[in-house]
Every structure is written in structure tokens, then in C-alpha cells.
Amino acid sequence: MQLILFAGFILFLILLTPATAAGTSPYQKIVSINLAYENGAIKEVSSEIQYGTAPNLNLQSGSITGLLLDSQKKTIDEFSIRDPRIQTGTSVQMSSGGAAQGLAGYTDYNPHVEFGVIVPFTPDLRYVTMVDSLTGNTLISVDLAGPISAFQTMYPDDPDMKSIPGATPAGTFPVPWEMAAILGIALIAVSGAGYFALLRRPKPIEVMVVDDEPALVELFSLLLSRKGYIPIPAQSGKECLSILETHKKLPDLILLDIMMYPMDGWQTLERIKKNPSWKRIPVLMLTGKQPTPSEAKKYGLCIEDYILKPVKLQELYSAIEYVLTRKKFIESEIRAAIKAGYERDLVCEYARLRKGVEVEKKLLGILRSVYTTAESVQNDVTRAIDDVSAEMGSREEKLKKLQLQLSPALSPKAH
């Protein structure tokens, strides 16, 4: 019990000490505002924060109410003053006999007068507003942001200045380093992720359309755009080659007409396949001309498909899609085979035959359908077709052997 009493006494002393030692804190600050009445309105002349003691706020009362407001414009404290324009003088009136006979008044009204307001400064103080007590009209509102900033610049380590929310010392960067760092990292992350997503996005397929009929070029370009492809129009074989030379990015596929002058589609194809930079570009022949056995024999391994005009829209789309898919598939098989350690020449031969045999089969089908005659009638055309068929057959055999050889590395879908 004695211990509790003793502890309570010590606590009392501890609590009492700050109160008794209060005195006048060296950190006490005031806001000193110089004002002036001009033409019936109050204007701010100057305002500053300085160390010092303010007068009592609650002694005076008058027709002007002063409000001390925080940054949210909530009232912290208030005061009242009399109209500073009116000075009242007094003198004792004397009779002619020298006896005092009451007071004589003396009123001095000065419409243009300077006066001052000194209030205590606290860290939450932001505005000093003066209001007409009778009407409620605001006479003036003084924003202390500037004086606070100026004081912080001079006395940055003052305990009150450190605790002021939102006030930025003059001459310093308004953004703390933490905010700048977070914002910077966030921007880098977002932009980096966006850029990465953009890179990973499937690039639109660029399809070159080569035809000497402008209307057809325009039509195919429009149809390709609708499907999300980017058309590159060319109205001749020469223009096609010129575009390939100058374009930064090579097209993903070429739709090539045959019947063009002076350079026809086959000649254009030869030039494309001779150029090491262009030879891997898939070329679909899109033509109204039926193939000949000699053309099939000569160019069958060089093209991706042979599409006869007029062509249905869906057939064209499907052909393009199939070519691109097959290309990707064969490329993945090549990578797998090379990775498995097979010789590059062997793998490339497989790739060439893989596509070529398929195209030749289609060409053969077209040839047979175009040049159908009675089985009993053999002519040059049918003999040529048979030659093509025989050659294709031997390549097919070779392809099967290669598939067998490469089967451990090829995907399960290989056939």
C-alpha cells in the first residue's frame, strides 16, 4: 500500500513538473499579421511567423470576430476586436468657473488605417479569417502557407515545423524521395509489362498480293484486311521484287498471280527463290490459269499451294492459314530433329519434301481433273502427268523413309 502511494506521489510530481516548468517556451511562436482598411475593405499588408508570445485571445470583444482555422477550415480558436478605424478620446470639460462639468467626447474616424493582429501559432493553424460579427460577412482570410514555408526555411529543425502536415519548406522538392521511387518503379513496371505484352502479341501477318489487275489487288487487299492480315499490294512482278528489296520487313506470305506481263508469275517466283533473303517466303499461286505438267514438275517444290480463281473467300482464308500453320509445324519439327542431333542437310531435305510432296499431290489432282481423258487415250499430256506422278511417287517414298528415320525426334502428328 505504501509502495502504491509512493508511486502515485512520484507520478503526481512527474505530471506536475511540466505544468510548473512551462514558463514561456522558447519555441512559442506567433503569427503577426499587418492589415489595412482601404475603401471599406480589409487588405493584408504582410504576415509572418516569429518566435514570441501572443496576447490573450479572449479578453477583447467587438464588432469583428477573428477565427483561427486549420487546413480543413475547422475553427481552432477565435477572438474579437473592435473596429480599428474608430479612436475614442475623452477630456474633462471645465466650466468657465474652472469646475469640471462632465466629459467631452472626441471621436477620430479614419477610413484608411493600418492595424495588426497577433495570434499564437500552433502547428495546425493555417488560416486567420476575420468576419463582421453583425452580418457574418467575411472581411478577410489570410492564408498562412507562405509564412509557414518561410519560417520552415529558416528554422527547419523547429519541433513544430517538423510536425506540420502538408507544408513544404520553400526551396525544397515537394515530392519525398519515397514517393518518387515508388512512382518511378511503378512506371517502369507498367511500361515494361506493357512493352513485353506488346512484343509477345502475335504480329499481324503481312500478305503481299501480286496481280496485274488493280481491281483484283484492291479486292484481295480488302478481303485480307477484314481477316486481320496486312495486305501489301503489288501490280506486277517487278513491283513485287522492288517492294521486297525496299521493305524493312519481308511479307509473311505472297499471293502470286501467274498471267502477268512482262514478268509472269513463274519468272517472279524464280527470282524470289533465287534470292537467299526471300527464298523462305511462302508463295501461293493464285491464278486463273490451269497448271501444266511441266510447270508442276518444275515449280511444285517451290510453291506452297496452287489456288485457282475464282476462289471462295473461305477457301482463300483457309489456304493461307494452312500454309502458315504448316510452316510453323515443319519449323518445329526441324528444331526438334536438329536438337535431337540429326544432320542439318537430312532435316532440311525432309522439310523440303514434307511440304513439296503435299503441294505436288494437289497439283497432280488439278492436272488429273483438268486433263482427264479416257484411260485408253494416251497423249503427251497424260504421259507428262504420269511422269509427274512417278516423280512425285519417288519423292513420297523418300519422304516416308526420312520420316521413319527422323521419327524419334518428330512430333506425334508427323505423317
Place this chain on the structure above:
Amino acid sequence: MQREKILRIILLILFCCGGLLVILSAILFLAEQPGGFTREQSGPPGGKIVVETRDIQNQTPLTGVNYYINGQFAGTSSENGSFVLSPASYPSGTVTIRAVKEGYEEKTTGADLTKMQSLELDLQISGIIPVLINGPRDTEINIVFLPSNTSFNSSTDTKVMLNGYPGGRQKFQDDVLRFINRTFGMYPSNLSSDYPISGNYMNKFNFYYFWDDETYVDAFNGCAGKIPDSYWQKVTFSDLTIILYPQYYGMYIGPPGAPEGCTNPNGLGRVYLKIAADEQYLAIHEIGHGLYGLMDTYCGDTYYNENDPNPNVWTSEEKCQAAAIANNWNPGDCRQVQDTGNGCEKKFWRWDPDPDIMYEGYYGTFGNASTKRIVNILDRISN
């Protein structure tokens, strides 16, 4: 394609902005650290700066001077008046040094610590001289007296220029003490007993006078005189400043003669009045205006206002009577502010009985209304 290009450019710009912000944050972070970007300071030998503070008049070293660097307490001067400052603690190099000692005007100066080995500060004795101190300034009613170097001769309507305050500082101090006793010291004898004042009411006051051998007020520059700005810079805590001039010569016979006493509201912390040092009752009357906001109750060329709360004049007889009833006063004692002798009449009513010092000025007491107001104001001070 075009859209993708634009998107790439935007993302690149954002990426670069992010990079710049990260670099900026690094710069800001380093700048905040001790030593930050500053190179090794080519500071003073030994890395210390000695600050010596002296009395400006006699150049004697001052002990017990508290130093605040950039607003933060840093230490106190030793017996030989010196204080040692370590520049390494202030990497920016440029600091604000504030020296504070009781009885002296505090001084603030900027200093570049990289370019000095010592600093001398001279402190001026404060012109604020305590007379009667009963508590800290921020909890007391602070009255400060100022000397005037002018007076007025009403017989010739001329200002009388004096050589300072006649009799000098000692005479002024004596006049101040006597003035305090004959005015503030008169309560409760001149107050209504219906509103008792606490016996230790004088403990609510601090009295000072200002004297620096050069600051005098011309009490007859305008109605209440003109106080120099330098005074208001130094005296920020005054609830009422009283300009004392020695004596008013002659008899006031009306305008354009200067009044004997005058109160200037002048804002908050800057209220002041002027009065002759030898005027007792008129001084009590003027203090009634300056400190308590009482209105004149005589009829004349003066200012009237229903001075709520606890007014001593009302704008109608009904309001006066209502206040009287509410306070258990006789409502029949309400009367209009008027002087039938000279035909003066105001639309204000008074209650306090005569001789009301706010009516008479040269004698009288404070009635119920005035006393209630005075006591209410004094009660706002807790001592």
C-alpha cells in the same frame, strides 16, 4: 500498325519517365543523408566553431545564452560566454543561429559554417522592463507602459515637445508604479459589490514598461498617439499598451484641441491608449475602454455600440430593461443616453447609476453592468 507504333512510343516515354523518377528519388535520398552530396568540408581547423556572445553595451561575455540552430535547441553558453558548434552536425553548411537570454533581445543570424572559425554575437538588453510579474506572459493580462516625449497645452492648443520623458527612466518607472496603484490597484473599491472580484485579482496581471533610451511616443500625434513599428516588433504580447505623458496643461475646451485621453483599438495585441500620468479617474475611465471594452455613457461626440456580451449600453430601453430583469437589477433605472442641457440624445440606454465613471470621467465608480463585464473578463484569466 500505326496504333502499335504510337503505343510503343507511349510505353517508351513512360519507361523513361519512370527511370528519371527513380534517379530523382536516389538524388533526394542521398541529399537527406548526413554528408549527402557534400564533399569533405574545408572547415575550420579542428572542425569546431566558437560562438561568443557579448553584451552590446559593455562587451562583457554573456553566460546562460541558449542557442537554437535551425530552430532546434543546441546548447548554452559557458561561463566565459562561449559556445562550441560542430559544423559536422550541419552538413548543409548554412544554418540559422538564434541566441536567447532572459533580459536581452533575442538575436537570429544566418551563418555559413564552412567559411568561419568563430562567430561573435552582440545582444541588446531588452527594453521590456518587468515591473510586477505574476506569471508567464501567455497566461496573464500583460500591460506595457510607454513613455511619451510630448504633452499638450490646451490653453494654446499646442503640442509641447519634451526632452524625452521629464525626469528620465527613474521618474517614468515611479510614475508607472504610482499609476498602477491608483488605477488597477483600486479594485474592488470602485466596483459594484454585487459582482465580487477575487481578492488576488492583481495576480492576473503582469506589468512592464518599455525603455531603451530612444523609443518615445508622440502622444499627441493623432488621437491616441503614434507608436513606432519597432515597438510592436519587440512587444508582441501586450493586451494593453498605455502611453503615459507627464501632464496635460490647461483646460480642454473642445475641438480642435487634443483630448486628454484616447483609446485606439488597433487590432489584437496592439490596443493602446494615452493618458496623463497624473490623471487617476480619467485613466480608470480609459482603461475601461481599452481593456474592458466599456462604452461611454455620457452624451457627446463619442462612439456607442451595444458591447455584447455583458454590455453597459443597450440599443433600446426594452433591451436594457430585459437585461436588468435577467440580472435582478431594477429595470426602472434604465435611462437614455442624453444631455438635456445641450439637447444631446443618443439611441442607447444605460443602467449604471451615477456617478458612473464611464459618464463622469473625473470621478465615479463602475456600476453593476460595467462591473459584471470587468469581472467576467478578469475571470477568463485563471490565476
